[in-house]
Amino acid sequence: METKAIATDKKFQNIFEHANATKNGVCPVRDIIARISDKWTLLSIYALGGYGKMRFNELKHRIGDVSQRMLTVTLRNLESDGLVLRKVYPEVPPRVEYELTDLGLSLMHQMEYIIDWANTNSQEIIKRRKKVGNKK
Known part of the structure; x- marks a missing residue:
């Protein structure tokens, strides 16, 4: 169970790292979530x-x-x-x-x-x- 939690935490961390790396561009996750939410x-x-x-x-x-x-x-x-x-x-x-x-x-x-x-x-x-x- 702990291994799954760590993998999930890493997945979400990667999303934020990607978003922060594309601050001057468009982060696809943020863009799509903003549109559909x-x-x-x-x-x-x-x-x-x-x-x-x-x-x-x-x-x-x-x-x-x-x-x-x-x-x-x-x-x-x-x-x-x-x-x-x-x-x-x-x-x-x-x-x-x-x-x-x-x-x-x-x-x-x-x-x-x-x-x-x-x-x-x-x-x-x-x-x-x-x-x-x-x-x-």
């Missing part, structure tokens, strides 16, 4: 993964409190990164559908671990937040 991106990916192909307003409805502008920016970023496919149908008015690509699906499957962790630990975290909030 905001809540609208995570919720968009999870909604598309859970419900499949959707039109813009349906996706907006599934996510809930996202603004039209923020969802538009999020979907453009996801499309440019190859995580979401945007398909426009030549109809009047045009119909546009969004769906995850294979790359997007692979990210969603990794996100499942974080979502499961959040669901499992949410009560403990909320309890601690309330405890800290009462000290103020």
